Amino acid sequence: MHPRNPDSGPRNIKLRYILEDPEGLTVSGRAEHEIMAAKGEHLLEVALDQGINIEHACGGVCACSTCHVYIEQGMDCLSEATEAEEDRVEEAPGLRRNSRLSCQCVIQKEGTIVIRVPAWNRNAVKEVPH
């Protein structure tokens, strides 16, 4: 996973992460995090940068489903899922209509984006990248 690019442009898009298992995902144990982000950033890289340790067994190359999240608001602000992502996300436990792989979600439009990180994220089965 790439670190956040400090030159990515104005961070004027509000992301709200809701963690179902805050103790498992963060040191602070806080369940809600509001983070400003820029167009072009990925939901996973922003979360990791802010100490929200979403699993990412394959390193963010769409080869696992451990970075699975639910987009509760702002799906239209994100890049559309590719066929590869759709195939992968189907392997995630607890699949819903608003399921996405956070490493594949690129912020494309201004708006408010609400991301729910499921509790079982920490316990997702690790897969070996292909």
Ligand code: FES
């Ligand atoms: S980290 Fe593996 S698909 Fe996102």
